[in-house]
Amino acid sequence: MSQPIIEIRSLGKTFHTQNAEVHALNDINLSMEKGDIFGIIGMSGAGKSTLVRCINMLERPTEGTVLFDGRDLSGLSNRELREARRSMGMIFQQFNLLMQRTALGNICFPMEIAGADKAPAKKRAKELLELVGLSDRAKAYPAQLSGGQKQRVAIARALATDPKVLLCDEATSALDPTTTRSILALLKDINRRLGITIVIITHEMSVIEEICNRVAIISDSRIAETGLVRDIFNRPKTAAAQKLVYPEGRYSQRPISKRCMRIVFDGSSSFEPVIANMVLENKAPVNIMYADTKNIDGKAFGQMVVQLPEDKDLAQKMFDYIRAKGLSAEEVSDYVG
Amino acid sequence: MWDETTLNMLVQGVGETLYMTLMSTLFAYLIGLPAGILLVTSAKDGIRPRPALYKTLDVIVNVTRSIPFLILLVAIIPFTRMVAGTTIGPTAAIVPLTLSAAPFVARLVESSLKEVDVGVVEAAQSMGASDAQIIRKVLIPEAVPSLIVGCVIAVTTILGYSAMAGFVGGGGLGTIAINYGLYRYQNDMMLVTVVLLVLIVQLFQGIGMRLAGVNDKRKK
Numbered sequence A: 001m002s003q004p005i006i007e008i009r010s011l012g013k014t015f016h017t018q019n020a021e022v023h024a025l026n027d028i029n030l031s032m033e034k035g036d037i038f039g040i041i042g043m044s045g046a047g048k049s050t051l052v053r054c055i056n057m058l059e060r061p062t063e064g065t066v067l068f069d070g071r072d073l074s075g076l077s078n079r080e081l082r083e084a085r086r087s088m089g090m091i092f093q094q095f096n097l098l099m100q101r102t103a104l105g106n107i108c109f110p111m112e113i114a115g116a117d118k119a120p121a122k123k124r125a126k127e128l129l130e131l132v133g134l135s136d137r138a139k140a141y142p143a144q145l146s147g148g149q150k151q152r153v154a155i156a157r158a159l160a161t162d163p164k165v166l167l168c169d170e171a172t173s174a175l176d177p178t179t180t181r182s183i184l185a186l187l188k189d190i191n192r193r194l195g196i197t198i199v200i201i202t203h204e205m206s207v208i209e210e211i212c213n214r215v216a217i218i219s220d221s222r223i224a225e226t227g228l229v230r231d232i233f234n235r236p237k238t239a240a241a242q243k244l245v246y247p248e249g250r251y252s253q254r255p256i257s258k259r260c261m262r263i264v265f266d267g268s269s270s271f272e273p274v275i276a277n278m279v280l281e282n283k284a285p286v287n288i289m290y291a292d293t294k295n296i297d298g299k300a301f302g303q304m305v306v307q308l309p310e311d312k313d314l315a316q317k318m319f320d321y322i323r324a325k326g327l328s329a330e331e332v333s334d335y336v337g
Numbered sequence B: 001m002w003d004e005t006t007l008n009m010l011v012q013g014v015g016e017t018l019y020m021t022l023m024s025t026l027f028a029y030l031i032g033l034p035a036g037i038l039l040v041t042s043a044k045d046g047i048r049p050r051p052a053l054y055k056t057l058d059v060i061v062n063v064t065r066s067i068p069f070l071i072l073l074v075a076i077i078p079f080t081r082m083v084a085g086t087t088i089g090p091t092a093a094i095v096p097l098t099l100s101a102a103p104f105v106a107r108l109v110e111s112s113l114k115e116v117d118v119g120v121v122e123a124a125q126s127m128g129a130s131d132a133q134i135i136r137k138v139l140i141p142e143a144v145p146s147l148i149v150g151c152v153i154a155v156t157t158i159l160g161y162s163a164m165a166g167f168v169g170g171g172g173l174g175t176i177a178i179n180y181g182l183y184r185y186q187n188d189m190m191l192v193t194v195v196l197l198v199l200i201v202q203l204f205q206g207i208g209m210r211l212a213g214v215n216d217k218r219k220k
């Protein structure tokens, strides 16, 4: 494989506050390949924002290094660093647009900063507005735009200097679910069409499932687990990962039996009514405890937890049925309400 | 009393007051604007923290702001003579007015610039903006409506002080008020100067607020 676009090596960040030392990041090692949509997920306060801010050195790490396209960023002078940042766009939860500039003016801003000529900058800004689907709002001020539109302008602005990487810190956390989906679709489109590597920081598993191919789970300032989204999603190993894959409070019923089966749809089977067929064939009811199936990357993807009959043989038959359909199924009994 | 000489005197008084006020405001901003910017950028949470510089400026601003205007006016008479070549008249009054208003202006500018969202500054940094670019292209333009409101406050405050300077020979409406209204018991003259001062304040206020409104794109 070619050289990673971002490589983080034993990165640490300690904040010295008046009362205490806060170890926001500890021994972080990550490598992101060109073209990745790399998710970093964790609970609030886990250190996600600090990590993404260390990638473009808005926050200077106290230990370790960040290699961007093979270059150690911590060794750069201020001027070199400003130069390097032009290859890393960033978008934020609160959009952070200039309120006194129009949408077009906002997109011109990074090009002005880089010393570009006015006319070509304006031309490029218009193209970018078109890319994000806002050609008709060029003259609108941020106060006149909806949250989703503001984030589109912010994305266009971040792309203005032709970055290799787009860093997104909770970019959809202030948006409603429909707008979130449209922004994620736009990011995916940008990743495909422009080949820009995207780093997505989020606390929502649904965002990761929707567009990321790789994910790192950050918990208590450390990386708990990292890998392909489907692997982590199918078999979360660490407690931190399990907590994110089955969020608490989503099971409404208390199980009558303790025997449950978790079925994972990883895109390899056709989307037939597998549970209904299983029930029909075995002539015994099951209780659906939890279901979350989606169309991800054009494939059926997701999971379901069903409560099986107490009868051991019957339960085993159901396992066999599911496995015969090419789905992975495992027994779970330890998450009883 | 409304003969030609009185009218001429009042017109001249208004002219001198405007001259003192506007020139002092201009000079106060020449000192106060950079000082205010430095206060914001050198602060602990500023774009280029410089604790020693911040502390020094902060103390200077606080100390000079706490000197009452009339005392400052008298205390710096030698300095005023050196700069303006005289110690009476509107031009001489500009010196103490400027010195007294500059720290006040620095605070006004500081508070306006502090209103700018740190997230926007951070976004500019993430795009590779230098500190100078952040000041010129983010902090000041984003704070324009608030800076204009601050400027109106500065002008009207300086106008009030200019009348006080007029009491000790600074010229303008303040001198007319004291010479005719106080020493010669001409109450109508006193009333006229007060009305004129109020009108001037209203004028500045009106222009300033309209400008601030026009320049604020945060409203829909």
Ligand SMILES: Nc1ncnc2c1ncn2[C@@H]1O[C@H](COP(=O)(O)OP(=O)(O)O)[C@@H](O)[C@H]1O
Pocket (backbone or CB within 6 Å): A015, A016, A017, A022, A023, A024, A042, A043, A044, A045, A046, A047, A048, A049, A050, A051
């Ligand atoms: N500038 C700072 N000074 C002191 N502590 C900080 C600072 N920034 C972040 N922290 C602390 O570091 C930890 C991680 O914060 P953050 O990276 O913002 O988490 P997340 O984005 O995952 O919610 C938190 O405990 C937070 O309080």
Ligand SMILES: [Mg+2]
Pocket (backbone or CB within 6 Å): A048, A049, A050, A170
């Ligand atoms: Mg955060």
